[in-house]
Amino acid sequence: MKVLITIIILLLSMTLAAASPPAARVQVNAILNNAAVLTINGKQQMIRKMAKSSEGYQLVVIAQDSVTLLIAGEKQVFKLGAAVTSSKAGRSGKQSVNINRDRNGMYYSRGTINGKTVDFLVDTGATFIAMNSILANQLGIDYLNKGTIGKIQTASGIVTAWQVKLDKVTLGEVELLFVEAAVVEGSFPKQTLLGMSFLSRVKLKNDGLLMTIEEKN
Structure with missing residues (x-):
């Protein structure tokens, strides 16, 4: 019985970990008419609207100064020129956001x-x-x-x-x-x-x- 309970707990832990959306470090380098040039987790790539990055992040909205990505089923907004890591831990975990300093020494988010x-x-x-x-x-x-x-x-x-x-x-x-x-x-x-x-x-x-x-x- 103890072994069975241990296995169930391990399976639940694995399920919760798998359900947590991954952290995405995104920098918006340029916004074009129907595409955007992004650096995602250190890799630069151009993504057209409604297309997906190599990581599977979908570009769903292109605005004048920002883009919206669909990451693990959640929409996240990233502003032009700012590198932001938006991470979401498990339900019991702490939430955090990382903001890169811009060229003028300011922190925008x-x-x-x-x-x-x-x-x-x-x-x-x-x-x-x-x-x-x-x-x-x-x-x-x-x-x-x-x-x-x-x-x-x-x-x-x-x-x-x-x-x-x-x-x-x-x-x-x-x-x-x-x-x-x-x-x-x-x-x-x-x-x-x-x-x-x-x-x-x-x-x-x-x-x-x-x-x-x-x-x-």
């Missing part, structure tokens, strides 16, 4: 706010996730009625801002609920900042070229 796609600039100097009011309106964030109004100092001077709480923020496979954010009146900041209200709740590693963001226990 695509994520979501309340289920809607947002391009983030990782900024450890920002207290909150910070976005302009134009984007907040596009995302359907009711900051005027649900936010706490205040003033903040920016490069352009003192401006009006609202502190709000976002229901859900994701970066790759990393997901956090009820994250504090600031909505700044006007068009500043032009790039949504992924600040410490998110980053303080994850494990952050940076070797100078690659930033790893991982869920905490």
